[in-house]
Amino acid sequence: MKPTSPHPSGPPFAMSGGHVRLDGREVLRGVDLVVEPGDLLAVLGPNGAGKSTLVKALLGLRPLAAGRTEIFGRPAARFRDWKRVGYVPQRLPMGGGVPATVREVVASGRVARQSRWRPSSAADRAAVERALDAVGLAGRARDSAHLLSGGQQQRVLIARALAGEPEVFVMDEPTAGVDAASQAALAGTLRGLAEEGRTVVLVAHELGPLEPLITRTVVLEHGRVADETRRTAPAPSLAATRESRESAA
Numbered sequence: 001m002k003p004t005s006p007h008p009s010g011p012p013f014a015m016s017g018g019h020v021r022l023d024g025r026e027v028l029r030g031v032d033l034v035v036e037p038g039d040l041l042a043v044l045g046p047n048g049a050g051k052s053t054l055v056k057a058l059l060g061l062r063p064l065a066a067g068r069t070e071i072f073g074r075p076a077a078r079f080r081d082w083k084r085v086g087y088v089p090q091r092l093p094m095g096g097g098v099p100a101t102v103r104e105v106v107a108s109g110r111v112a113r114q115s116r117w118r119p120s121s122a123a124d125r126a127a128v129e130r131a132l133d134a135v136g137l138a139g140r141a142r143d144s145a146h147l148l149s150g151g152q153q154q155r156v157l158i159a160r161a162l163a164g165e166p167e168v169f170v171m172d173e174p175t176a177g178v179d180a181a182s183q184a185a186l187a188g189t190l191r192g193l194a195e196e197g198r199t200v201v202l203v204a205h206e207l208g209p210l211e212p213l214i215t216r217t218v219v220l221e222h223g224r225v226a227d228e229t230r231r232t233a234p235a236p237s238l239a240a241t242r243e244s245r246e247s248a249a
């Protein structure tokens, strides 16, 4: 994987005063959150607190009723550089379409890097194989993804995001209903991402084996940030980046 961009145009995510209304109910109620490069941030909180809504809003998948949110310095609605962001949804969308193999699902993570003018290359194929290896599914690459266990399907989704080699990962409950082997595989993957200085935002009920890797937690309750803890300082170079940005603001 390539290292994190040395010239980020802004923090991976910055939300200020974020409100989201769903079915007439305020589900997020004035959230301020800046995700710094290199953060391994866990969004915690009880059922219905708004955790999934927060990460979807950070990605621009839930429009804000008030406030603003930016991805790498651009308003989420106008952000286009999706190869910088990898999203791991809660579960594999299994429609009635043709069953895809594990490799095909993972290869779809390269789409933001391809175009009509630049079809699949050796680099794309190598990234897909690395991602399959990283989650321990290289031996299942030809299997139908929908025949795998819930934990293995979760690993396929993580591999799909890894294959895109983004700078920042957003994972919605990657540990929910996942077997111990898949949780351990995820912890190993996160350790590798942390060592590379990648940024991860993940939603979780319980951290389990991920606990020692998390550098920062945000606890949501009733759509507000009820508690925020930084466990580890960001790397000095990243802290310096933030200071210079703050002094420029």
Ligand SMILES: Nc1ncnc2c1ncn2[C@@H]1O[C@H](COP(=O)(O)OP(=O)(O)OP(=O)(O)O)[C@@H](O)[C@H]1O
Residues within 6 Å of the ligand: 022, 023, 027, 045, 046, 047, 048, 049, 050, 051, 052, 053, 054
């Ligand atoms: N599409 C939707 N339309 C209407 N209400 C929604 C929608 N999605 C979520 N909600 C409601 O918004 C609230 C927050 O939901 P959200 O999924 O963000 O919470 P959460 O903290 O992720 O919960 P969980 O831990 O159970 O996944 C809940 O009360 C939920 O019922």
